[in-house]
Amino acid sequence: MDLFKDKYIYYYLNNQKCKVIGMIGMNHVVIDITEKEANIGDKVLIPVSPLNISSKIRREYI
DSSP, X not given: OOTTOOOOOEEEETTXXXXXXXXXXXXXXXXXXXXXXXXXXOOEEOOSOGGGSOTTSOOOXX
């Protein structure tokens, strides 16, 4: 059994699962939104603990 079969990180754009395809520096990522509904200003859910994110990143709790 391969516990680490899926080695990608995913974010969620409008409840659509999107694969992270690149990192640009410490505070920016590139996600694949091919065939996804996306508009400027849409929110992205990053499924990580807030404790693991730099204090420079603005937080919004919903």
